[in-house]
Amino acid sequence: MPMTKRASSRGRKYGKLASDKVERAMHEYKRGELKSGRSGKTVKSRKQAIAIGLSEARARGGKVLKRAEGLGEPSFRERLPRRRRL
Numbered sequence: 001m002p003m004t005k006r007a008s009s010r011g012r013k014y015g016k017l018a019s020d021k022v023e024r025a026m027h028e029y030k031r032g033e034l035k036s037g038r039s040g041k042t043v044k045s046r047k048q049a050i051a052i053g054l055s056e057a058r059a060r061g062g063k064v065l066k067r068a069e070g071l072g073e074p075s076f077r078e079r080l081p082r083r084r085r086l
Contacts, residue, residue: 014054015063022053 028034029049036043036052043049058064 012063013065015057017060017062018054018057018064021057021060021062022050025049025053025056 025034026046026049029043029046032042034043034049034052035041036048043052054064
């Protein structure tokens with residue numbers, strides 16, 4: 001199917017640097033050599049390997065989408081039940 005004019009004019013979401021960093025991270029992950037930053041443990045998840053590559057590209061100033069917000073553990077206030085108004 002040919003791409004519509006609107007879809008093709010948007011451009012790329014990720015730049016070349018992001019692609020290269022993710023490719024390098026996946027290569028290390030497949031060989032079992034990719035370590036996580038803080039703890040230094042071996043990465044066992046494909047998604048984590050991609051996240052490490054994107055994070056490195058972001059640190060070098062590459063074109064990468066912003067990090068997703070709102071994921072993970074809800075804050076203390078969000079866990080509190082809402083009061084009922086009388």
